[in-house]
Amino acid sequence: DAGVIQSPxxxxxxxxxxxxxxxxxxxxxxxxxxxxxxxxxxxxxxxxFNNNVPIDDSGMPEDRFSAKMPNASFSTLKIQPxxxxxxxxxxxxxxxxxxxxxxxxxxxxxxxxx
Amino acid sequence: xxxxxxxxxxxxxxxxxxxxxxxxxTVSPFSNLRWYKQDTGRGPVSLTIMTFSENTKSNxxxxxxxxADTKQSSLHITASQLSDSASYICVVKVGAAGNKLTFGGxxxxxxxx
Numbered sequence: 001d002a003g004v005i006q007s008p009x010x011x012x013x014x015x016x017x018x019x020x021x022x023x024x025x026x027x028x029x030x031x032x033x034x035x036x037x038x039x040x041x042x043x044x045x046x047x048x049f050n051n052n053v054p055i056d057d058s059g060m061p062e063d064r065f066s067a068k069m070p071n072a073s074f075s076t077l078k079i080q081p082x083x084x085x086x087x088x089x090x091x092x093x094x095x096x097x098x099x100x101x102x103x104x105x106x107x108x109x110x111x112x113x114x
Numbered sequence: 115x116x117x118x119x120x121x122x123x124x125x126x127x128x129x130x131x132x133x134x135x136x137x138x139x140t141v142s143p144f145s146n147l148r149w150y151k152q153d154t155g156r157g158p159v160s161l162t163i164m165t166f167s168e169n170t171k172s173n174x175x176x177x178x179x180x181x182a183d184t185k186q187s188s189l190h191i192t193a194s195q196l197s198d199s200a201s202y203i204c205v206v207k208v209g210a211a212g213n214k215l216t217f218g219g220x221x222x223x224x225x226x227x
């Protein structure tokens with residue numbers, strides 16, 4: 001398995017534009033997580049899914065952020081409209097079990113909003 | 115409030131030397147504690163996971179300890195190598211029903227030749 005795959009690796013966009021980040025979890029993993037990492041705040045959980053269903057989105061900062069998981073092999077994180085303070089590295093991770101014994105992270109998408 | 119504090123924030127060590135990173139947490143109820151290594155520009159990779167009953171766990175030159183009574187953990191790196199230069203993140207999982215992870219701010223380690 002290639003691991004968790006995220007795209008794009010880098011994204012530069014202008015303030016006000018819509019941004020869509022993509023994630024392909026490891027096949028067979030029932031849990032998918034979206035994280036955001038900044039120098040100031042470190043790693044923060046935004047939302048997680050279990051069997052494609054959003055379970056906890058309390059970490060989503062604002063209504064400008066939305067996440068979907070239409071099937072077991074694909075998820076998106078959308079920011080609309082984007083703002084400069086959204087600049088961060090966004091990670092997707094997946095886990096095979098409820099206990100989250102292990103979580104495997106993707107390479108991340110570095111988002112810069114100018 | 116659930117918190118995970120790591121120290122030091124950063125450290126520089128010479129290749130071949132040992133170092134110890136600290137993690138203090140106030141998470142309750144405790145489920146497990148993980149140490150992750152994050153290379154620059156990469157996603158975190160798990161080094162160790164310890165539950166309440168485990169005091170120590172090793173992964174090659176990395177040895178993690180856990181004292182559930184004092185709510186402290188440490189990560190010891192033996193005979194450091196240049197490839198150990200990375201950020202090390204302590205993560206504590208809140209009890210099973212909550213399914214919450216609380217992240218420390220990380221310790222940035224730089225190994226110099």
